[in-house]
Amino acid sequence: MARLSGVPGWVPAVALTVLALAVATVVLCSGPLGVPPADLAAAVFGRGSPEAELALALRGPRLLAALTCGAALAGAGAGFQILFRNPLASPDLLGVSSGAGLGAAVALLLGAGVFLTQTAAFIGGLAAGALAVGCAALTRGGDGRLALILCGVVAGALASAGLGLVVTIAEPYSQLPAITYWLLGSFTRATLSEAALALIPAAAGTMVLLWLGFRLDVLSLGDEQARSLGLSARPLRIIALCAAALMTSAAVAVAGVVGWIGLLAPHAARLVVGEQAGRLIPSAMATGALFAVLIDRLASAFGPAELPVGLLSAAVGAPAFLLLFVLNARRA
Amino acid sequence: MTLILEQLVAGRRGFRLPPLDLAVEAGEVVALIGPNGAGKTTLLKTVAGLLSPLEGRITRPGPAAWLPPPGAVSAGFSALHVAALGRAGRRRWSPALLPEDLEAARAALTRLDVGAVADRPFDRLSSGQQQLVLIARLFVQDAAVCLLDEPLALLDPAHAQQVETAIRTLADEGRVVIVSTHHLPFARRADRVLSLGPDWIESASPAAALAPDRMRALFGVETAACPCCGHAVG
Numbered sequence: 001m002a003r004l005s006g007v008p009g010w011v012p013a014v015a016l017t018v019l020a021l022a023v024a025t026v027v028l029c030s031g032p033l034g035v036p037p038a039d040l041a042a043a044v045f046g047r048g049s050p051e052a053e054l055a056l057a058l059r060g061p062r063l064l065a066a067l068t069c070g071a072a073l074a075g076a077g078a079g080f081q082i083l084f085r086n087p088l089a090s091p092d093l094l095g096v097s098s099g100a101g102l103g104a105a106v107a108l109l110l111g112a113g114v115f116l117t118q119t120a121a122f123i124g125g126l127a128a129g130a131l132a133v134g135c136a137a138l139t140r141g142g143d144g145r146l147a148l149i150l151c152g153v154v155a156g157a158l159a160s161a162g163l164g165l166v167v168t169i170a171e172p173y174s175q176l177p178a179i180t181y182w183l184l185g186s187f188t189r190a191t192l193s194e195a196a197l198a199l200i201p202a203a204a205g206t207m208v209l210l211w212l213g214f215r216l217d218v219l220s221l222g223d224e225q226a227r228s229l230g231l232s233a234r235p236l237r238i239i240a241l242c243a244a245a246l247m248t249s250a251a252v253a254v255a256g257v258v259g260w261i262g263l264l265a266p267h268a269a270r271l272v273v274g275e276q277a278g279r280l281i282p283s284a285m286a287t288g289a290l291f292a293v294l295i296d297r298l299a300s301a302f303g304p305a306e307l308p309v310g311l312l313s314a315a316v317g318a319p320a321f322l323l324l325f326v327l328n329a330r331r332a
Numbered sequence: 333m334t335l336i337l338e339q340l341v342a343g344r345r346g347f348r349l350p351p352l353d354l355a356v357e358a359g360e361v362v363a364l365i366g367p368n369g370a371g372k373t374t375l376l377k378t379v380a381g382l383l384s385p386l387e388g389r390i391t392r393p394g395p396a397a398w399l400p401p402p403g404a405v406s407a408g409f410s411a412l413h414v415a416a417l418g419r420a421g422r423r424r425w426s427p428a429l430l431p432e433d434l435e436a437a438r439a440a441l442t443r444l445d446v447g448a449v450a451d452r453p454f455d456r457l458s459s460g461q462q463q464l465v466l467i468a469r470l471f472v473q474d475a476a477v478c479l480l481d482e483p484l485a486l487l488d489p490a491h492a493q494q495v496e497t498a499i500r501t502l503a504d505e506g507r508v509v510i511v512s513t514h515h516l517p518f519a520r521r522a523d524r525v526l527s528l529g530p531d532w533i534e535s536a537s538p539a540a541a542l543a544p545d546r547m548r549a550l551f552g553v554e555t556a557a558c559p560c561c562g563h564a565v566g
Binding site: 210213228 | 377380381395396397399407408409413417418421422423424429473
């Protein structure tokens with residue numbers, strides 16, 4: 001291990017996960033209702049006090065959404081950063097966020113409800129990702145990574161153009177604010193069933209990335225090295241991309257566009273556990289979940305008119321990213 | 333246990349090497365020499381299976397591994413993990429590398445005298461150490477055919493000597509080894525030299541291949557010494 005010699009690889013990931021869950025519990029218990037943790041645990045099994053039941057019903061879904069989305073975005077970001085050996089790669093690399101934004105905006109324009117909007121966002125995100133991967137597959141030979149980045153930019157630009165068109169023709173007094181608010185990102189819309197629905201694709205993508213593990217390290221050495229080591233680079237890379245795009249789409253469908261978590265969390269985790277995929281991805285996911293819960297708590301601290309999480313994550317994430325960058329550079 | 337090339341034409345779009353017939357026995361070290369741009373890397377990659385041959389046939393005694401020149405591989409994780417990834421092809425469906433893979437990697441690193449840097453990030457090592465780690469990976473991978481692209485470039489004499497010893501060990505353990513190089517004293521000590529000119533390929537003993545008239549034909553220079561280090565090679 002690069003940073004913590006002598007500590008088994010799984011320890012930081014488990015410690016960070018416990019920390020994220022503990023912070024989530026504290027957030028649930030604190031606030032005007034003031035529920036003791038034991039009461040809350042009883043409420044999970046339907047035998048708690050009315051206050052505990054209320055706290056769980058009001059805050060439970062959005063906390064679950066924050067944990068899921070934070071972890072999914074961070075895991076996808078870590079996956080992309082390893083695959084492309086580029087520290088600036090983020091979950092939006094394939095244009096997934098823009099595609100999801102376009103899907104949601106079109107749904108809102110047509111007057112769809114929350115569930116349909118999220119489904120449209122999910123499909124839009126996956127479609128943009130598929131477009132990027134499909135275009136890149138048309139190029140033969142050369143460095144496959146460069147083709148993917150360029151095709152991701154193209155898919156993202158197309159989706160952004162569509163989004164601009166939707167915003168232009170949206171009715172300015174009802175539809176436009178709804179679209180804008182969705183694009184800024186928030187965990188407050190999530191109901192329990194929606195948060196749980198995001199959990200399934202996010203968990204599926206996570207399983208795939210974790211199984212890929214050392215294969216991601218091989219892919220990060222480049223296609224020729226991967227093939228020389230006896231692995232088929234192209235199929236593995238497409239599997240990894242699909243898993244990361246699935247995780248990103250799940251998160252964006254529930255929470256809207258929440259930036260920076262996918263960029264920031266892997267960098268923070270890298271400081272502790274180093275570059276190896278099998279160690280970095282779980283730790284990055286726990287860090288992302290923790291960051292999302294904290295940001296969501298901060299967003300609701302500004303009174304009844306909550307700030308969009310997407311705004312806060314950028315406001316907090318950008319300086320934090322700079323700090324991490326300086327710390328990393330000084331170590332090197 | 334023989335690598336057989338039959339009328340092999342390597343190349344890329346708009347670039348063809350002359351056809352090559354060659355049989356290399358396990359245990360043999362073949363040095364591949366020729367001017368820049370003659371197609372040494374293209375030939376090695378074709379034999380490794382990374383490029384498809386334009387014509388002809390390759391019969392390999394087993395899987396082939398290709399190593400790029402020093403400095404071409406970059407990895408943020410530990411040297412130990414880089415060496416252990418040599419087993420990636422054997423763990424195709426396994427969720428993780430096995431403890432025995434890490435043990436094999438550590439043993440190979442220790443054997444090549446880089447055991448002390450096993451836990452340091454690969455990118456922080458010197459070019460010489462990186463090259464030794466990658467050759468250790470060849471031992472861990474245990475490919476039947478090892479193709480090394482200028483493994484001695486950028487290395488100081490001490491590291492070059494260590495790398496050359498390791499290359500000889502790769503062959504002595506029963507592998508086919510082909511090494512491209514501009515370091516002619518190394519070619520002199522190889523079992524056979526494959527000279528790659530602008531429109532001809534010939535395979536000969538080191539003494540014949542490095543004779544002044546062949547050097548003139550190959551590089552267009554009058555020399556009885558290595559153009560890269562000045563050592564006498566004849």
